Amino acid sequence: EAELMVAHGIDDILLANQIVDPKKLQRLARLQRCARVVAIVDCEEAAVDLGAAAAAEEVAVPVLVDIDIGMHRTGTPPGKPTLAVARTIAETPGLQLEGLMGYEGHILGLHPPDEKGAACGIALDMLLETADLLRSQGLESATISAGGTGSFAITAAYPGITEVQAGGGIFMDLLYRDAFHVEELDFALTVVATVTSRRAERVVLDAGFKTLSAYHHPPHPLCRDDLVLDYLSAEHGVFRVAPGREGPKLKERVELVVGYSDSTTFLHDRLVGVRNGCVERVFDVLGRGLVT
């Protein structure tokens, strides 16, 4: 995906997954000739390997240390362990230490806002205090990257954070609205399905999990309360008609807000851009399937 973005003119990218495969490290190093692609590293071994790839290609790779600020997925523990990895990066030829990256993914679902804000602050403070520790040791910490769509309002305003990684927010979805309480953004991504079978109290759409996905959150019909999702199978979306309502007829189209836009965009080859009810542009999803 990073190669594709660079080929299409995006020249400043944070590749927020640690790369360890030798061939991918080589590709990442080569990409530096065309654009600034910042890598992340969460252990010394990965730093050494990345440095070797950079040196072999005679490039300098900008690097952030991936630090675990409470989500416990990837990342170095805050404080001294992060300092040790940062020092390795700073001392490794071919690598250019730029700062830190964290992700407060564990706080996204907290509510009400003050509780979420407090937990977010605790996580971001781990990041910022470790950045200060690095600075006190003469190590670079210009870039402090964090956040996602579920926390962007808090994280973007937090003093000391220089970069926010919110991405899904461009489309919004029901997970962000219902589970992460993001109220500032509108839904921009929908799937249009057709009623292909109709019984008195049951409506079947031609969109199942192959079209909608639903791993994190179920979809919901847009602007209509007469349909209740029963279940999604591979190619069928099965809905119950709400009591006392008519529901859509056979052949009628139903527009669905997706549950989690990340789960939908990688399924499709094209997105249709609609403004004021008119198709304005069809976007090819060029990155689809580029997982290796």
Next chain:
Amino acid sequence: EAELMVAHGIDDILLANQIVDPKKLQRLARLQRCARVVAIVDCEEAAVDLGAAAAAEEVAVPVLVDIDIGMHRTGTPPGKPTLAVARTIAETPGLQLEGLMGYEGHILGLHPPDEKGAACGIALDMLLETADLLRSQGLESATISAGGTGSFAITAAYPGITEVQAGGGIFMDLLYRDAFHVEELDFALTVVATVTSRRAERVVLDAGFKTLSAYHHPPHPLCRDDLVLDYLSAEHGVFRVAPGREGPKLKERVELVVGYSDSTTFLHDRLVGVRNGCVERVFDVLGRGLVT
């Protein structure tokens, strides 16, 4: 997908979803000139529309009535309602009634085998009794189609069933093995992932739900019991190392059996065919993304 299959030489297809969109009906009718593509219908309105499309293209479309044998998804109720739709099909110019299609999807998870066999028999008997009713009225019922991978052993052996719709069984998966108790088939589809982050008790693979999917059933590492799935996020598979075990190292590859092969095959552009440890052929997944 049917058009693609016909273009690649498959000339006898059951399109097991009811088509209602006028443009798709036209495409389905035109496809008859190149191959036998059997349509299904579960209401008179759909039969009339399909007949009109067939007549406009001057073709005869072979049709099965989709009958609900207990799953309550699509399909006409057994008995007289199915007879009424079958009669409409038989009387509609452009349509050629061939028989019935059902799917006993509601019984797949039953266990032990005798309980499953009994419930499957009840469902298939609804199909067969309705077929007899059609025959008694002089209506064609040569094709009696049912089943899936989770019931193929029972359904394929059931007297009177002429066709089984098992498809996923070509790959097998953990859903079929663990939830549907299919013991006769081996796993043929795996995803190879790389350890991209490693802590004492935590292993992160570069395969999350974008690569593995997991909507119906979680994946599991093949032939290794030292990893327990914690969760899948979009691009990370997070596993705990089993107590007292070492687990894989950073950069090590882990092969995963997928949870539900239907959920995996539509994500990828290519499948790599391996026999005796050697890559024998790379298959392009030509049907991927063909949802309209």
